[in-house]
Amino acid sequence: MNAALFAYSRCGCATARRVMAALADWDIQPYTMERFAEDGFAPLGRPAKEFYGPIFGGVQAMIFVSSVGLAVREVAPHLKSKATDPAVLVLDELGQYVIPVLSGHIGGANELAKALAASLGAQAVITTATDINGRFSVDAWAVQNGCAIASLPLAKAVSAAVLEGDVPFLSDFPVVTDLPRGLAPGDSGALGVYIGVYEKTPFAKTLRLVPRVVRLGIGCRKGTDEETIRAAVNEALAAHGIDRRAVKCAASIDLKAEEAGLLAYCRSEGLSAEFYTADELRAVRGEFTPSEFVKSITGVDNVCERAALRNAETLLVKKTARSGVTVAAAAEHWEVRFA
Incomplete structure (x- = not known):
């Protein structure tokens, strides 16, 4: 987790150091005004819009030891969406109150405020309606x-x-x-x-x-390009009504560990890539679509279904083939918990 921390007075710098101690496992860059220069603090830049903009887009949290008004003025020009804006919190310079100002839920500002307040012996000031009324957020x-x-x-x-x-x-x-x-x-x-x-x-x-619990199993001919793999995966998921956002990784046999198109597909889709030996795939229990040809090449009768199910619970998509690519999908065990 990374954050930017801003202080605008001597007392504020002291409180900022308490914040850094409380969030010791975070990567935090503190800033202050040049006349309050302290070891480890970078100078606040000017003009403000050009200074705060790149920081706003590059951290998970912005923490101001200041008035709420100052924080609002500095971040306001950079607001885009509650889906992507960072958590913004304000502390008074004595560290008595921690106020989540922006991205209380999706950005995690409310939970961060509560954790920080507990560490500092401060009071978190939560204003979101679901939280204060004890309703589902x-x-x-x-x-x-x-x-x-x-x-x-x-x-x-x-x-x-x-x-x-x-x-x-x-x-x-x-x-x-x-x-x-x-x-x-x-x-x-x-x-x-x-x-x-x-x-x-x-x-x-x-x-x-x-x-995000769906694991893809993918087999392909040598030299298959990224777009061909993407088209095959998208077609298989769409045919079974599976949301692409449910996919967390792609798996195959270790013979494909250097397959450029498959690796490029995983990188561009933000998926981890996992590769298993033929022995590991043969050990997967279940009923699979066998292929003697695949077995003669890889040593296992089915790559995609077995790879998908290797660390999953339920096979959702059996082997589908398109343009030399085979695709299967399986879901991990997952439970819904509210407490």
Whole structure:
């Protein structure tokens, strides 16, 4: 985790050092005015817009030891989206209050404020309605549990709806805790929340929360290019209604560990690449689509299905072939927890 920390007085610098001690596992760059120069603090730059802009786009949190007004003025020109803006927090220079100002849920500012306040013996000033009313905060929960939010406008609608009553909730994964206040079991209604890897819309307006638990298994001819692999994967996922955002990695046999097109595809899609020996793939239990030709080349009767299921629980997509590429997909074990 990385952050930028800003102080504008001697006392503020002292509080900034307390913040750095409290967040010792973070990578933090502190800044202060030149006349308050201290060891380790970089100088605040001017003009302000050009100085704060690159920082805003390059850190996970901006922490101001200042007035709220000062922080708002400095970050306001750079706001883009609650999906991408960093957490912005303000502390008074005595370190008595920690106030999340921006990205309280998706950016994690609320949780960071609570943790920082606990370390400093300060008070976190939380103002988001779901938090102070003890209702389900859909965007915060999604971030904390590694789920993609399919629609931010619908997330906003759900956040408003849970303040008025319970919103229907449906999950393809086992729910192992009680539901939080604001959710109730249901599979129909005007507005609801669905957790799963499929592009389902059980409600008239469905907010889909997509856990990243799908593992691809890929086989390909030598020299297959990145775009051919991408087209084959996209076709297989679309044919089974699987949301691309559910994919977390791609796996294959170790013979493909240097396959340039496959590695390029993983890099461009932000996926980890995993490779297994023929012995490891043969050890995977299940019913697979056998190929004597594949076995004669690789030593195992099926690469894509076995690779997908190697560290997963359920095979979702059996072997599909397109332009010399074979694709399968499997889901890891995953549970829904609210506490």
